[in-house]
Amino acid sequence: MVDADQTFVIVGGGLAGAKAAETLRSEGFTGRVILISDERDRPYERPPLSKGYLLGKEERDSVFVHEPAWYAQHDVELHLGQTVDALDRAAKTVRFGDDGTLVHYDKLLLATGAEPRRLDIPGTDLAGVHHLRRIAHAERLKGVLGALGRDNGHLVIAGAGWIGLEVAAAARQYGAEVTVVDPAPTPLHHVLGPELGALFADLHREHGVRFHFGVRLTEIVGQDGMVLAARTDDGEEHPAHDVLAAIGAAPRTALAEGAGLEIADRAHGGGIVVDERLRTADPDIYAAGDVASFPLALFGSRLRVEHWANALNGGPAAARAMLGGDVTYDRVPYFFSDQYDLGMEYSGWAPPGSYDQVVIRGDAGKREFIAFWVKEGRVLAGMNVNVWDVTDPIQQLIRSRARVDTERLADPHVPLSALA
Structure with a gap:
């Protein structure tokens, strides 16, 4: 039985963490709820960052999960711009912030999400190299795409996955020249296979995107700190004013690893291992969203899903499980995309x-x-x-x-x- 003296801590200020906090309150939990995020913005949804917001069709305020006053109104202690750097399972504490604040938890939810994979090649320190994960990235990239469109500039995108293609579509709608580089033979090859990947290649080619398949970037060439070109391992050099690294995301598991929690192997996504209740081997620690590797009996496998619907549904499921509910998280994976x-x-x-x-x-x-x-x-x-x-x-x-x-x-x- 959960009582009012208990403290539930949520680490991660994305959609999964925010919806978990909301669910705890809507399910009647009257104890202390603490949500800690290393971002300075309150929790927001990520799909608009590569879609409507990036295109200027949606306002910045539209991306946030709750209104600013919601957290105080629902007695959710929101700590923004604070990194949790230690988890002590024996003492049941997390340490965060520059002053090393210690907070005791009765139940803990790890909703730390994922971070963009980095290009490990020369030139990534140049000013025109970008990633897209956070709202600050989208704000910067929106300005870049506008400038490229006005100046007939070139954007090279490393990666023909969902983020790469959505940004390619946005860039073309701004008027920028776009080249997409990917080692696979078609876009979205590891998700859709060659049959449907070819359809997306045709779609983007019709809108002026150039593809270079079967190759990887080996170097970003610059001068005076600015990007000039991107080279691939077949010896080609592509003109570029900016480069977007869209080569996937890695689960943010460092906190869990440091605490000795089990991490799935790469074949199963590499996230924090949880059961069908989104609970780790530690009965007081749960994980949800992009960072969780959960069993899905329907496919006879363990999956880590990096999409909006998984965060939207996984956060509330974990919250109900933390409250002692009879939870089986078995949602069919779902995602969506808009391109042109x-x-x-x-x-x-x-x-x-x-x-x-x-x-x-x-x-x-x-x-x-x-x-x-x-x-x-x-x-x-x-x-x-x-x-x-x-x-x-x-x-x-x-x-x-x-x-x-x-x-x-x-x-x-x-x-x-x-x-x-």
């Missing part, structure tokens, strides 16, 4: 090698379709492109594990609900 006039939603998990065919329902040429990744007649994942209000039946198909007739799956006249 293409909007898409993806549900499931089907990395290359896990499926034996891709079934298309609709018109891929017009980019109005649903793609299904299928193995032995069972749907592992589905992506709807410019087709809406189908996420629930797609997820139902995935959850059902039912064998489907692929001809009927491809037929737009057969309701998806009739296939599960």
Whole structure:
């Protein structure tokens, strides 16, 4: 039984941490809630940073999870710009801030998120090298893209994943010249495979993006502290005024590692190992959001999911588990993207090698379709492109594990609900 004298500490001021704090209060917890974030801005959502906010279509205030007064009104102690540098499991304390403040916890949630992977090549210290993870990054990059567009400048993007492609789309809409470099043969290769990756390559080429596949950046060349070009391992040199490193994100596990908590291997995402209740091996410590590696029985694997929906749903699930609720976190992975006039939603998990065919329902040429990744007649994942209000039946198909007739799956006249 949770009582009012208890203290729950949340480390991490992203969406998962903020929604966990909100859930603790909405579920009736009357004890002390402390939320510690190393960012100076109150908790915000990250998707707009590479979409609407970066394009100037959304105001800065629209990204925040709660109004400024919400934290005081709900008696949530918010510590911004404070880094937690030590976790003592035996004493059940965390230490944070320049003055080494110690706080005791009864339950602890680690929602420390992820950080951009860095390019380990010469030239990354130049002024025109960027990452995109935090709101300050987006603010800086928005100014850069505007300037590149006005001056016909060149942006080189290392990485053809979701962030790389969304920034490429934004940059082209500002008028900048864009080259994307990636060692894979197609964009989004490790998520969508070659079949659908090619569709995104065509989309971006139609909007003037140049791709250079099968190569890696080896050096960023500059003069007087400014970027001049980016070189690849095949000897090519690409003109550049700015470079964006979009080569993925690494879970921020240092605090957990220092406390002796188990970290998943790289094959399972490398995050903090938790059970289906998002609880670590320490019964008083939980993890949620980008940093958590959780078991998903539906796919018979352990996953770490770096997307908005996982933070949105994982934070509240962890909070309920901390309160003693009967929680099983088994959400179907979900994410979305907007690029030019293409909007898409993806549900499931089907990395290359896990499926034996891709079934298309609709018109891929017009980019109005649903793609299904299928193995032995069972749907592992589905992506709807410019087709809406189908996420629930797609997820139902995935959850059902039912064998489907692929001809009927491809037929737009057969309701998806009739296939599960």
